[in-house]
Structure formats: structure tokens, C-alpha cells
Amino acid sequence: MPAIVIVGVQWGDEGKGKATDLLGERTDVVVKFNGGNNAGHTVVIGDEKYALHLLPSGILSPGVTPVIGNGVVVDLEVLFAELEALNARGLDTSRLKISANAHVITQYHRTLDKVTERFLGKRMIGTTGRGIGPAYADKINRVGIRLQDLFDENILRQKVEGALDQKNHLLVKVFNRRAITVDEIVEDLLSYADRLRGMVCDTSLLLNQALDAGEVVVFEGGQATMLDIDHGTYPFVTSSSATAGGAATGAGVGPSRLDRIVGIVKAYTTRVGSGPFPTELFDEQGEWLRSRGFEFGTTTGRPRRVGWYDAPITRYATRINGITDLVLTKLDILTGLDEIPVCVAYDVEGTRFDEVPVNQSDFHHATPILEYFPGWEEDISDARTFEELPHAAQDYVLALEEMSGTRISVIGVGASRDAVIVRHDLVD
Numbered sequence: 001m002p003a004i005v006i007v008g009v010q011w012g013d014e015g016k017g018k019a020t021d022l023l024g025e026r027t028d029v030v031v032k033f034n035g036g037n038n039a040g041h042t043v044v045i046g047d048e049k050y051a052l053h054l055l056p057s058g059i060l061s062p063g064v065t066p067v068i069g070n071g072v073v074v075d076l077e078v079l080f081a082e083l084e085a086l087n088a089r090g091l092d093t094s095r096l097k098i099s100a101n102a103h104v105i106t107q108y109h110r111t112l113d114k115v116t117e118r119f120l121g122k123r124m125i126g127t128t129g130r131g132i133g134p135a136y137a138d139k140i141n142r143v144g145i146r147l148q149d150l151f152d153e154n155i156l157r158q159k160v161e162g163a164l165d166q167k168n169h170l171l172v173k174v175f176n177r178r179a180i181t182v183d184e185i186v187e188d189l190l191s192y193a194d195r196l197r198g199m200v201c202d203t204s205l206l207l208n209q210a211l212d213a214g215e216v217v218v219f220e221g222g223q224a225t226m227l228d229i230d231h232g233t234y235p236f237v238t239s240s241s242a243t244a245g246g247a248a249t250g251a252g253v254g255p256s257r258l259d260r261i262v263g264i265v266k267a268y269t270t271r272v273g274s275g276p277f278p279t280e281l282f283d284e285q286g287e288w289l290r291s292r293g294f295e296f297g298t299t300t301g302r303p304r305r306v307g308w309y310d311a312p313i314t315r316y317a318t319r320i321n322g323i324t325d326l327v328l329t330k331l332d333i334l335t336g337l338d339e340i341p342v343c344v345a346y347d348v349e350g351t352r353f354d355e356v357p358v359n360q361s362d363f364h365h366a367t368p369i370l371e372y373f374p375g376w377e378e379d380i381s382d383a384r385t386f387e388e389l390p391h392a393a394q395d396y397v398l399a400l401e402e403m404s405g406t407r408i409s410v411i412g413v414g415a416s417r418d419a420v421i422v423r424h425d426l427v428d
Contacts, residue, residue: 003217004260004426005247008224009317011233011271013297013304014264015329015412020057020220022327022410022420026427028215030058031067031207033250034240035222036105037078038132045417050086054078056220059086059093065210067203070101071240071250072222073135074147075110076192098196099203099252100148104189106160108167108180109134115175136239138163147200150193153186160185204252211257216427219247219258225317226271233363236275244321262426263323263406265314267331267396270295270304276364279307279343293333308370310343311403316356318405325426326404328397329412332419337375340396343368344403373399381414386423389413 004023008014020030037053043060050060054075059066068074083093109131117129138144143163149156160182171177210217223242226232231243241250248255268289271277281289286306289295295304317323334340346353346366357363376390383389389397389411401408409424 002211002214003219003253003258004262005219005221005244005258005321006262006264007221007242007244007247007317007321007323008227009263009265009314009323009326010224010269010310011226011275011277012222012224013270013272013295014224014266015327016057016220016222016264019262019264019327019329019410019426020218022417023216023218023426025061026216027058027061027064027218029065029067029207029210029217030056030061030220031069031203031217031251032056032072032220032222033069034071034242034246035238036073036130036132036135037075038130038222038238043417048089053082055082055086055093055096058218058220059096060091062092065095065097065206067207067251068096068098068102069203069207069251070099071246072099073103073105073132073139073240074098075105075130076189076196080192080195096199097201097203097206098147098199100146100200101252102147103135103139103144104147104150105131105135106145106163106185107188108164108171108185109138111171111177111180112167115171115177133239145189147196150189150196151200153190156189157182157186160189207251207253208257211253219251221247225263225320226313228320231320233275234360236273244323260325260426261321261323262325262327262409263314263317263321264327264329265317265404266329267309267334267400268293269307269310269313271307272297272302272304276360276366277305277307278346278363278366279310279368280305281307289333293330308341308343308368309400310368311400312343312345312354312356314400314404323406325409325424326401326406327410327412327426328400328408331393331397331411332380332413334396335376335378335380339372340375341368341370341372342400342403344371345369381419383413384418384421386411386421389421 056066058064112134113131114129168179223238227238228242244261289306348362374392376392378390411421
């Protein structure tokens with residue numbers, strides 16, 4: 001299986017980095033195809049913990065070529081801060097390649113993101129304030145800055161002038177902020193040009209050549225299905241395509257080249273930011289889950305909203321992405337519960353919905369219809385085969401598999417790199 005797409009099933013933070021890392025030894029190339037530094041992966045290798053925000057998880061695996069695709073928006077300050085931090089810890093980052101067509105996040109994108117969010121008040125989306133949305137908006141409006149523009153100062157200056165002409169009116173007249181000068185933006189961006197020259201290339205060509213050579217290429221999605229700009233809980237979504245279809249456009253390969261779609265799903269559910277969340281817990285059980293699962297954002301540090309497993313969401317994500325395999329993470333966090341609730345459908349003002357309602361208002365008012373499964377007390381962190389799990393844990397996994405519409409191939413039972421149970425190989 002040369003081309004494997006990894007996508008989040010819920011609202012992000014499912015453990016996609018660990019899944020990518022699990023494939024690392026047999027992977028030749030890992031490409032991040034969407035998003036920016038508004039999300040993070042935490043990967044544990046031995047006693048070392050690495051928090052990645054913009055870089056693909058494959059950068060931690062020796063011999064793997066990490067790629068940032070054209071569908072990503074790049075904050076250059078964050079990029080080089082991450083690279084320098086990894087270099088300081090003795091890791092080789094020289095293999096990184098970045099698409100010449102990837103768009104750049106600038107100072108004015110970050111400023112607009114923050115002031116616009118505050119301006120929305122109660123209607124705020126819950127963005128990270130890192131300029132992601134405004135950068136994608138400029139891309140769609142055809143006034144964006146691409147990495148290749150940094151190598152031609154005249155073109156760069158023209159594009160910055162065009163972008164700031166409108167934005168300064170907005171900053172000064174609407175948000176009462178100072179105007180941003182063309183010179184300060186151009187000077188900042190040009191300061192990165194020399195360091196970027198060896199990294200920036202035609203990554204679409206690189207990836208297709210790798211696939212032609214039979215190499216294993218992993219497409220690593222940021223964010224998750226329920227945050228996808230088209231298929232998520234709009235408008236409380238991210239600004240990019242976080243589903244499997246986004247892998248083709250965000251990396252520059254044809255969809256016929258994608259062989260396996262791997263969905264990452266927690267044994268419960270979390271969400272960061274605003275928007276509907278039918279299984280959300282507001283009681284002591286919610287606090288217990290948050291604390292036990294250490295549910296705080298890798299990038300923002302914000303406490304995550306927590307709730308029980310939502311089977312209709314997983315079925316929806318399986319359908320939207322064409323998921324062939326699920327990786328169920330954090331099963332160990334549920335150890336100690338007498339019983340484990342699972343959302344099997346929704347009630348919307350007396351009407352039962354077995355699938356995610358297409359109407360956003362219905363989904364916003366949905367309450368979960370729960371089934372309860374027996375819990376277990378045994379520590380499962382050392383289990384490496386399915387049979388080593390307590391019978392109650394096995395039954396829970398099998399029930400989720402039946403409800404979710406596709407097989408659960410890998411089960412995460414702890415934070416360490418090897419704390420996994422592999423039921424079906426993700427490569428062969």
C-alpha cells in the first residue's frame with residue numbers, strides 16, 4: 001500500500017501524530033497537506049516528548065522525507081523556531097521539503113485574525129488567532145503570498161502592496177489599529193529567503209515520483225473531519241480541507257493514487273473552540289476525563305471540551321472520507337469506569353436521528369441517545385494483543401467497530417510509542 005491518508009474522525013486531537021509515527025519505520029515520505037500551526041501533534045519516543053505544530057510528524061523518523069504540501073499555510077517564524085528546537089535536541093531536519101505553492105502567513109494575517117475574532121463577540125468562532133483563516137481567505141481571493149514569491153523581491157513587493165491596500169483601510173477605519181507598512185512585511189519575509197532556498201521545491205513532482213518508485217507515502221491531515229470547511233460543523237470549522245479529499249488537492253497527487261484511508265478516533269470525544277458537541281460533559285465525569293486524558297491543546301494549552309464516544313459522527317466520517325481502517329486511541333483512559341456510555345443516535349425535539357443531521361440547527365439542538373457498556377478495572381497499558389485486553393474492553397472495541405462502519409485496525413493503550421495493539425496491518 002504505497003499511499004496512506006491519515007485523517008481525524010472527530011474534532012481533532014485524536015492522536016494522528018502517533019498513528020503517523022507508528023508507520024514511520026516503513027514510511028519513505030510523510031506529507032502534511034492542510035492547515036498550519038493552528039493544531040499540534042504530540043509524539044512520545046522513549047522518554048522524549050515532541051510537540052509539533054507545523055512540521056509533519058515524519059520529521060522525527062530517520063530516513064523519512066518530511067514534506068509540507070501546497071495546501072498548508074506557513075508561518076515562517078514558527079517553522080524555523082520548530083526546526084531550531086529539534087536541531088537543538090540532536091534531530092536531523094535537513095530532509096524537509098516545502099511546496100513552492102504553499103501560502104505564507106504574515107503579520108497582517110495574525111493581526112486581522114485576532115481583531116476580527118474579538119469583533120465577533122458572542123458569535124466568535126474560537127480560532128487560535130494565528131492568522132490561518134485570513135491567510136486562506138487571501139489565497140481564495142487571489143491576493144495571497146506564496147513561498148516562491150520570496151525569491152523575487154519585485155514580485156513580493158507588488159503582492160504585499162496589493163494585499164495591504166485593502167487591509168490597512170480595514171485595520172485603521174474599522175478596528176482602530178495602526179496601518180502596516182509594505183516595507184516591514186517585505187523586510188520580514190525576505191529575511192527567510194536564503195534559509196528557504198534548499199527546502200522549497202515542486203513537492204507535487206517529488207511525491208508523484210516517490211509513488212512511481214513504489215515508495216510508501218503517508219498523507220498526514222491536520223485538524224479533523226468535523227472541522228472540515230465543507231463537511232464540518234460550519235461555521236465552527238477550520239479554513240482548509242481536512243478530509244481525505246484534501247490530501248489530493250493539498251499535496252498535488254491524483255485521487256486514484258490514494259490506496260488506504262486511515263481514520264483516527266478517540267475512545268471518547270473532545271473538541272476545542274465553539275460549536276455544537278452533542279455528547280459534551282459538564283459534570284465531574286467530564287473533569288475526570290479531561291484530567292485523566294490530559295486534554296489540553298498541544299498548540300494553545302486550552303482545556304478541551306470532553307464527551308463520550310459518538311458513533312454517528314464516526315459513521316459520518318467513514319462515509320465522507322471512505323475510511324478503510326480506524327485507529328482507536330486512548331482506550332486506556334477509560335480504565336476504572338463502572339460503565340461507559342456511547343452515543344448511538346440523537347434526539348432532536350422528540351425525533352430520533354441515527355445519522356448526523358444535515359441541518360446545522362438540528363445538530364446544535366441534538367441530545368445523545370446513549371447505550372451503556374460494562375467498564376474494566378485492569379491496567380491495559382502493557383497489552384500488545386487484542387486477547388490480552390479484559391473481556392469488557394474487547395467487547396467495547398467490538399461494539400464501536402460494529403457501530404462505526406469499518407474495522408478498527410489499531411488500538412492505542414498508552415502514551416508511549418509502542419503502546420499499541422495492531423489487529424490489521426495498515427501497510428500490507
